[in-house]
Amino acid sequence: MTQVWVNGVAVKEIDALDRGLAYGDGLFATMRIVNGEVQFLSAHLARLAQGAQRLGFIWQVSESLTNQLQQLASSKSDGCVKLLLSRGVGGRGYAAPNPCLVNEVVSLSDLPQHYGLWQKEGISLALSDILLAKQPRLAGIKHLNRLEQVLIKSVEIPTGFDDWLVLDAEGCVIESSMANLFFIKGKTVFTPAISHSGVAGMMREQVIYALIDLGYNLDIKPINHNDLAQFEHCFITNSLLGLVDINHIDSLSYSKSSFSDTLRQILHLSL
Template identity: 50%
Template sequence: MTPVWVNHIENGLINPFDRGVAYGDGVFATMRTASTDMTAGVLFLDGHLCRLQQSCERLGIEWCPSDLLIQQLNQLAKQYPQHCIKLLLTRGVGGRGYQAPINTNVTEVVSVHAIPDHYHDWQQSGIALASSPISLGRQPLLAGMKHLNRLEQVLIKSQPLPLTHQDWLVFDCDGNVIESSIANIFVINNNQVFTPAITHAGVSGVMREIMIDTLLCHGIAVMATQLTLSDIKAAEHIFITNSLFGIIDVTAIDDFQFSRWTQTSRFRHVLSVNLSL
């Protein structure tokens, strides 16, 4: 049984009138806990909490992480090394209509999950992406947030992948490359790194922001810009990032092959995101 707490109550229940259930009115984060051979804790916890708070502000949800919540997350990190902790926030219980009540109490849901075993294999071997036939809509008011309205991703994941590919490359409805279905994407050409600008669609992951800062600190130029499939296919190297598997090389997109970046292992070590079995 998945360990779960609702407002700090173990195996607590969510009110059926919660706005997260009714409208997807909320945000969430998936965070990785450190390995047993590292200092116990949630990796990049401050970044996750900061993004959640910023997203809540954008949605008009009053929330900040309490000392009790932070204590719970840190305790779970000690109890469950190299696991995923999911923190989900909703605006709380509301009425039947879209209009949010003036006074609401945020619902906090914390759950613990195993990290998929194949993520370790992906780190070692890289993965291939296939172009998704389903595009993302463009909505600048929601772009970047990891909000609870994930029906686009559900539809994308409902499509059968080619047997030789492990994930989808996702575009917006104007044909711009945005992300993979589960990660942000980086393209390397002429010793410069490019990543899609998350201004109208997609999620700006915590690991994406950390990767950008780390590359800049190591003297590697990074540009957030619009990218097309042609730009991607012209790349020398490609990698993807998320908070659970860290950094993974992309070895192919559709029928185009790419060599693995020689710096991937180095930056996994720098950021302490190597996975062990």
């Protein structure tokens, strides 16, 4: 059962005029709890502050919120804590109140049980026919406007597949429905450029740093759907499932990367 707190109070209601509800005006982070601690907490909070600034409002984590997150994490050996920020309550119309009073919504829940199986066995992706729009001002931010993902997830996944591969309107590979993508050829690791659409996941950033430390070449660039046959291995990453190898993308087959287990060990991602 998911537990919810709004501005530090254990309630499940939020003002009907909240701009997160009305316009998706806000952003969020989903964080894994490992051994009673929020994994990569400082990186998540820094990313939220940067995202808020890009949306045009100022937010910095308070000591009381940090203490709440740490206290909640200490109650679970493993789980998920989500921090959602909205620009707060505003009247009718798109124009934001100035100043705004940011609403902080914290929720605590269990990890999806199948993520552990995915790490062990890998997954297969099917191509979605829902394309991501290009909007550089929003690209990379995990904002509250997630209708594209809702549409993607509303279609039943074909038998034998686990998630969707998602392209932008020009046929470039961006992400899965819920995770970032990495592709490997020789000693070079490629990850799609997300300067016009998609989410710059915090785990994507951690994996990039780890790969550089391991001596791999990193190339962040547009990857066309037609280019996928050239790669030998690929995997997805996000904060909850960690790193999961991809066995198939539609009819294409991939072998498990030789360093997947190493990355999981270095970053403490095993489930």
